[in-house]
Amino acid sequence: MTSIVIPRPEGYARPRSALLDWLTTVDHKKLGILYLYSTMFFFGVGGILALLVRTQLAVADNSFVGNDAYNQIFTMHASAMLFLFIIPVWAGFGNYVVPLQIGAADMAFPRINALSFWLVPPAGILMFSGFLVDGGAAQAGWTAYSPLARGLGPGMDLWIIAVILLGVSSTIGAANFMVTMFRLRAPGMTMFRMPIFCWTMLVTSVLQLLATPVLASALAMLYIDRNFGGAFFDPNGGGNAILWQNIFWFYSHPAVYIMILPGMGIISEVLPVFSRKPLFGYKAFVFATMGIGGLGFSVWAHHMFTTGAVLKPWFGFMTFMIGVPTGVKMFNWLGTMWRGSISFEAPMLFALGFLSMFLIGGINGTFSAAVPVDFALHDTYFVVAHIHYVLFGGSVFAVFAGLYYWFPKIWGRRLNEKLGQAQFWLMFIGFNLAFFPMHLLGLDGMPRRIATYSNESGWEALNMASTVGAFLIATSMIPFIVAVIAAFMRPKDQPNDPWNANTLEWWTTSPPPVHNFDDLPEVHSERPLFDARQSGAGH
Amino acid sequence: MAVTGMRRHVRRSLLLLTVALFALASIGVASAQVGTPKPITDEAKKIEDLWIFTLLIAAVVFVAVEGALIYALIRFRKRNDELPVQTHGSTVLEFVWTGIPVLIVIALFTYSFIVLRDVENTAAAEDMTIEVQGFQYQWQFTYQLNDLGVNADPAASGEISVIGTAAEEPTLVIPIDEPIEFRLLSNDVIHSFYIRDFLYKLDVVPGRDNRFVITARETGDYFGQCAELCGLNHALMRFKLKVVTRDEFDLWVAEQTGGNGESAVRRAD
Amino acid sequence: MAAHGIATQHKQGLSNGMLGFILFLASEVMFFGGLFAAYFIARADATEWPPENMLTAEQIARGVKLEVEFALPFIATILLVLSSVTIQFGVLAIRRGDRTALIRWLMVTIVLGLVFLTAQMYDYSQLHFRAGDTVYGTTFYTLTGFHGAHVAGGVIFMGVMLARSMAGQFSAASHEAVEACSFYWHFVDVVWIALFTVLYIVK
Numbered sequence A: 001m002t003s004i005v006i007p008r009p010e011g012y013a014r015p016r017s018a019l020l021d022w023l024t025t026v027d028h029k030k031l032g033i034l035y036l037y038s039t040m041f042f043f044g045v046g047g048i049l050a051l052l053v054r055t056q057l058a059v060a061d062n063s064f065v066g067n068d069a070y071n072q073i074f075t076m077h078a079s080a081m082l083f084l085f086i087i088p089v090w091a092g093f094g095n096y097v098v099p100l101q102i103g104a105a106d107m108a109f110p111r112i113n114a115l116s117f118w119l120v121p122p123a124g125i126l127m128f129s130g131f132l133v134d135g136g137a138a139q140a141g142w143t144a145y146s147p148l149a150r151g152l153g154p155g156m157d158l159w160i161i162a163v164i165l166l167g168v169s170s171t172i173g174a175a176n177f178m179v180t181m182f183r184l185r186a187p188g189m190t191m192f193r194m195p196i197f198c199w200t201m202l203v204t205s206v207l208q209l210l211a212t213p214v215l216a217s218a219l220a221m222l223y224i225d226r227n228f229g230g231a232f233f234d235p236n237g238g239g240n241a242i243l244w245q246n247i248f249w250f251y252s253h254p255a256v257y258i259m260i261l262p263g264m265g266i267i268s269e270v271l272p273v274f275s276r277k278p279l280f281g282y283k284a285f286v287f288a289t290m291g292i293g294g295l296g297f298s299v300w301a302h303h304m305f306t307t308g309a310v311l312k313p314w315f316g317f318m319t320f321m322i323g324v325p326t327g328v329k330m331f332n333w334l335g336t337m338w339r340g341s342i343s344f345e346a347p348m349l350f351a352l353g354f355l356s357m358f359l360i361g362g363i364n365g366t367f368s369a370a371v372p373v374d375f376a377l378h379d380t381y382f383v384v385a386h387i388h389y390v391l392f393g394g395s396v397f398a399v400f401a402g403l404y405y406w407f408p409k410i411w412g413r414r415l416n417e418k419l420g421q422a423q424f425w426l427m428f429i430g431f432n433l434a435f436f437p438m439h440l441l442g443l444d445g446m447p448r449r450i451a452t453y454s455n456e457s458g459w460e461a462l463n464m465a466s467t468v469g470a471f472l473i474a475t476s477m478i479p480f481i482v483a484v485i486a487a488f489m490r491p492k493d494q495p496n497d498p499w500n501a502n503t504l505e506w507w508t509t510s511p512p513p514v515h516n517f518d519d520l521p522e523v524h525s526e527r528p529l530f531d532a533r534q535s536g537a538g539h
Numbered sequence B: 001m002a003v004t005g006m007r008r009h010v011r012r013s014l015l016l017l018t019v020a021l022f023a024l025a026s027i028g029v030a031s032a033q034v035g036t037p038k039p040i041t042d043e044a045k046k047i048e049d050l051w052i053f054t055l056l057i058a059a060v061v062f063v064a065v066e067g068a069l070i071y072a073l074i075r076f077r078k079r080n081d082e083l084p085v086q087t088h089g090s091t092v093l094e095f096v097w098t099g100i101p102v103l104i105v106i107a108l109f110t111y112s113f114i115v116l117r118d119v120e121n122t123a124a125a126e127d128m129t130i131e132v133q134g135f136q137y138q139w140q141f142t143y144q145l146n147d148l149g150v151n152a153d154p155a156a157s158g159e160i161s162v163i164g165t166a167a168e169e170p171t172l173v174i175p176i177d178e179p180i181e182f183r184l185l186s187n188d189v190i191h192s193f194y195i196r197d198f199l200y201k202l203d204v205v206p207g208r209d210n211r212f213v214i215t216a217r218e219t220g221d222y223f224g225q226c227a228e229l230c231g232l233n234h235a236l237m238r239f240k241l242k243v244v245t246r247d248e249f250d251l252w253v254a255e256q257t258g259g260n261g262e263s264a265v266r267r268a269d
Numbered sequence C: 001m002a003a004h005g006i007a008t009q010h011k012q013g014l015s016n017g018m019l020g021f022i023l024f025l026a027s028e029v030m031f032f033g034g035l036f037a038a039y040f041i042a043r044a045d046a047t048e049w050p051p052e053n054m055l056t057a058e059q060i061a062r063g064v065k066l067e068v069e070f071a072l073p074f075i076a077t078i079l080l081v082l083s084s085v086t087i088q089f090g091v092l093a094i095r096r097g098d099r100t101a102l103i104r105w106l107m108v109t110i111v112l113g114l115v116f117l118t119a120q121m122y123d124y125s126q127l128h129f130r131a132g133d134t135v136y137g138t139t140f141y142t143l144t145g146f147h148g149a150h151v152a153g154g155v156i157f158m159g160v161m162l163a164r165s166m167a168g169q170f171s172a173a174s175h176e177a178v179e180a181c182s183f184y185w186h187f188v189d190v191v192w193i194a195l196f197t198v199l200y201i202v203k
């Protein structure tokens, strides 16, 4: 086994103050870490808002936060979780991991990369500063339906501007990822030898590049309606009250795949490593990812079945169909573990949490594809259950799988295994307790987005269970935070490849040097490190 | 040492997983008891049938996939350091597990399409139209006196109008066994007219004239609520639904109009 | 600064920068796609277009008239199409290594762009409706406004190219930014042709 020596680029070693270095860095690894820090921060903020929501809903006829504050709280909960946590957290993982996995020294456009990141924190601050202005923060839900959103206070404008900034960040980030993967792959790494996580980032980037600008156009229209007397969404001026929904969901359905595909990529890295087998059906997996991306543009109106303004059979059918490529992935994951040699370290536990819970989220989404059933379920807690089974049971479990998996690479230390197991079980149980009852509440007719419900409704017991679950999830963060602090107090002791993994990021040191690689193994398959181990090469 | 330690650890994890899933399943079973909606219209009954069909298929898919997952975790857990056989995939299997879901999808779609057509079929002569006006933050139900179904007097003029207030939920009264058309109107923002036991909701959209027709089959007291976030007091846009016999309905009409067929606008009480 | 060495083997055809720029333009296309979609939906909804029947008494009293002039925008359109040709001459010139010609053609194109913007401003000042006057006014000013902003952006882009070529940059071998600038300008031009067609021609 030979290896390729890389000429080291000049100009990397610029000694500066540490703070200045973090503020001005264009190194994809540092930017990745900054992304991870800030998005995890917003996860905490969004989570605390969720706890307020759950406290308000714990008992009937509660006035703990009040109607006005409630609408702001759940709107900002979802906005933080989606726009400031889950979408940019994938940019964080992608930033750190993609260049390493393809054997590159950095992203294609490091400076644009820095710009992508530095748009995120100001946007977050802008969005949350709504709490300080007259009338409070945005309060039309994360979907900002108009005409409602046309008439709300200035917090809504801050929200619009913040989401536009975040949109710019992810659009230019998407172009950056695409060029990076098209152009900077290591010798021998054909597209079909690219690690699956990279593929999912690639398809995600395509979705971001094409869908996010459409959201920007909708936001621009809303801004014009609100501030320049526009009539886009005003039927009295010849506008259309459903237009917002059409354009918003044209973006936001593809966006839900933006929120899950990289998570699926992480799972597809973790499962093979801890099953000691290659990913089953690599190519089928790639095509399924593309299929989901493509179909994702043809189902948006399944959020609008009850508007009476969309072609229901078509959108119902396409929505059902999207289960097919997702099923292919599910079965390939099972195929990967089948006849494997499975061990249960923390990253694997979270990956398994993903498999078992995302399955539920996918299936309960399919109920809504049966249009008449959606007439009953739409805008009830059944949909809230769906949201959290896919986004928490799916995406958040994948985030933690990724954190436990790449922590040794990124920080050179390993998170304590026992604490990881504790976190997983607390989270898994708390999660189901918090969100499973929501299915039943939805069936029982509890609408979403209500600040309170009456005593006669009979919804109290299940709501209380859900609230207890939410606080259990919050508790599960304690072992995680302890594990992180404990890890940082230890020296960096991790070898290049603590997991016996397959992909190039594990070839270099943990953490990698500024220039990433001193040399690279030859790439003959999608598992260059496995090949290297088999042929006895390595460090 | 590592191996046995690991084994114990694996067994404990699997045990926990099984317990968790079992707990989940029992919540599911328990749920059959708590207030699931009672389909009180022809349309709702069809939707419920579709719901049950979907639930059955979902249960089969869930048990099959989750079962395979748990089986794999137990059966193929790490026992030694030997490298398992490195299988890369199987084209046959890929076709099988693409094909079977496609068939399921076609079945689900076909059935849901049939139900959709039935539910939205408004061809039946609708005897009465009730105008539902959603506003921030309540409802107004308006009946035309010359359009009150079988016993209506086409020459009658005037209307009955029931308006909800923040303090009082309005009551929507409808007769049993007659097709009734709801006409949904809004002048401010989007609301959604939702009655749980209809298993149905339709948005109330400014600038649109949304309508639907149902035939109620069970008398009784039910409830409804706005299901589209419409602002500050969205949570309080609740109303009551009373399905009554024709006689009771006529009586109610007489009460509202003072028996003289004059227009009557009443606030909810 | 970006990965040299490892990257080289994939270099064929477009450079990385150019590829990135084309992807950026694709996202711009989607942005305008959203605006156009809004326009078409508004038009499809309307019982008449322009929707005179939607005017309120107040608007009628204010003298709002929902109609656009054809002549001036038509001339502006011809100038903008012409400017696509002139910038292309500039690109062809620098491909031959003729920087002086590039400078000349950039100047011509910038002037054409500025004339277009001036014409648009003048046109705005002559119209008898505002952005708030029915969805007709809203779509008209939003679409032409965002396009105008892109024209302005293009003029600035060309200004930078002009300054750089006057400072002696760009040669037959290295003039990527100029190519990107011309792509952008052609894009702005194509969007305008679409806009002109739907706003001024299709009745």
Ligand code: HEA
Pocket (backbone or CB within 6 Å): A143, A256, A257, A259, A260, A302, A303, A319, A320, A322, A323, A324, A326, A327, A328, A330, A358, A359, A361, A362, A363, A365, A366, A367, A368, A369, A374, A377, A378, A379, A383, A386, A387, A390, A391, A394, A395, B061, B065, B100, B101, B102, B104, B105
């Ligand atoms: C990560 C985010 C994510 C993901 C991945 C999905 C995935 C899916 N979603 Fe979901 N969805 C949301 C996030 C997401 N969704 C959010 C946030 C909302 C609410 C927005 C709001 O209003 O606030 C929403 C709302 C939503 C609605 C609107 C509900 C309503 O308001 O009435 C619908 C309707 O069809 C839907 C459907 C689906 C479907 C069919 C999938 C499919 O992709 C799922 C496919 C997966 C499977 C089906 C499981 C695995 C497959 C198999 C094992 C094969 C065999 C299966 C079959 C043959 C069926 N979603």
Ligand code: HEA
Pocket (backbone or CB within 6 Å): A040, A041, A043, A044, A045, A046, A047, A048, A050, A051, A053, A054, A074, A075, A077, A078, A081, A082, A085, A086, A140, A141, A142, A143, A384, A387, A388, A391, A392, A395, A396, A434, A447, A448, A449, A450, A451, A470, A473, A474, A477
């Ligand atoms: C990624 C997406 C995501 C995630 C992770 C979550 C997580 C949670 N969500 Fe949320 N949710 C949404 C996306 C998400 N949600 C969306 C899109 C909606 C729809 C909104 C709408 O209708 O517009 C919604 C709506 C929604 C509702 C319905 C509100 C309504 O309709 O009225 C509820 C109700 O219970 C809820 C609860 C929760 C809870 C309890 C959690 C918990 O899992 C949260 C757990 C996390 C924590 C508890 C954080 C713990 C961390 C710390 C304590 C550390 C603190 C550290 C620092 C600050 C640095 N969510």
Ligand code: CUA
Pocket (backbone or CB within 6 Å): B134, B135, B137, B190, B191, B192, B226, B227, B228, B229, B230, B231, B234, B235, B237
């Ligand atoms: Cu009306 Cu919600």
Ligand SMILES: [Cu+2]
Pocket (backbone or CB within 6 Å): A252, A253, A256, A299, A300, A302, A303
């Ligand atoms: Cu969707």
